[in-house]
Amino acid sequence: MSKIKIAFFDIDGTLIDPEKKRITDNTKKALLKLKENGVKICIATGRPPEKVPDFKSEGIDFDAFLTFNGSYSFNETETIFENPLDKEDVKQIIQNGEEMGHPVVLATKDRTEANGLEEDLVEYFSIANQRIKLATDFEELSKDEVFQIMMAGGKDEYKAMLKDTKRAAVAVWWPKAVDIIPSDGGKGVAVEKVLEYYHLSKEEAMAFGDGNNDLEMLKTVGLAVAMENASKELKEAADVICGHVSEDGIYTYCKENNYFE
Template identity: 55%
Template sequence: MKNVKIIFFDIDGTLIDMTRKAISDKTVETLLRLKERGVKICIATGRAPGSVPKFDGVDFDAFLTFNGSYCYNSNDAILSTPIPKVDVERMIENAARINRPVSIASKDRVVANGADEDLIQYFGFSKQAVPVSDDFDDVLNGEIYQIMMGGRKEEYDDILKCVENAKITAWWDRAVDIIPANSGKGKGIEAILEYYGIDRSESMAFGDGGNDIEMLQTVGTGVAMGNALDNVKEVADEVCGTSADDGIYHYCLENGLI
């Protein structure tokens, strides 16, 4: 295995098994042992900063959140790319026309103007309730990094009607994350690699969802989980075991990373 200096991990379906909705002891052990060997470990998720889980004893070096729209570490904001306000307002109007409530995310707050079955289940994957709030309009006045809403593929054109600088990324077929058009996990990884002065060839990532494709293509070695979608496995350099079977642990052990 080439000299790996940094590894990016998706959360849901990668670090966390979606059946148990928990990280395994072996996966925590892997993260700790990587740190002991001097490998930087980074979260790469569609979640907001405030909903990134904490794992006992594990200190991540950097966080790529909102699918790359906001990246940071304990000292600096490494990348900040909000959605243009005009596009945020258009998408909220578009959502209303198709009777879809939306959740918007600033750096510090996630609020929603309502909830439907798809949005409720989407938030439920990370053990959260849809944060319906009376101060939705107040948060809307600030910088918005991501919009989350229920949405099937046939609704995508309606959601993005007259929107110029935002795009849909999705890891589930009943909901979408909407991020800036010039954002994505790949862009976030490029910014973090530049920040730390690490070459792409020295980077690795683990992921399972459609929003991880760009990430796996950006790093030196992209590893798809055994439970990943088929189109994710197709673009990955390698495939490891499932999250339920401690795929990350066994891959790192077998390849001399830990």
């Protein structure tokens, strides 16, 4: 009998093939079988809540959602953990973006809107089959609780993005854009909070991911699984590597390791 009682899944590149923009039938089957066997299943994504696919319409009922790279985590009945960006940091990052010539996307619980567009930022959103909405009241939006900021830019720009901030960090899963989150947050912290909420241990948890923003999550569970299509750094941090997202990697791994019949 498996000791695993909870499983965490990234979305883009893990549950959903970025090329086909959909979850495969076998991946759906794996999630349903895990649920049938008493394993709690949780989403752990950089997406805001409003941009999480409607898996329920596919018959899949997730137990918890760790959104904004874990900064806002909840289930059907209540908030489990929330950790917005510092309001002064939000102002500073917007200013940094202006100085760098980069627009930014602000994500609150209910809205994900930008003060401008640029090619790499548009492409970043398109990977998850999303489009950027421009805010008509950007200054007012910036005063709300912001859980994540998205900005285009490469590794050589990270320092400038975070200039003069007190509690902000970049979370990266694509080379030409970033998610900016609280430095005391991330998927790993959120996984710890969810395990505490459900009174489960690290050893009872497994996680699947593909990007560097999944690194802390994989370090926080007893069984860390990287997709075949994962980054080099994530594969090195994982306990095992399963198949490619486009080739039913999650389903094959779970079936071969007797997580379901």
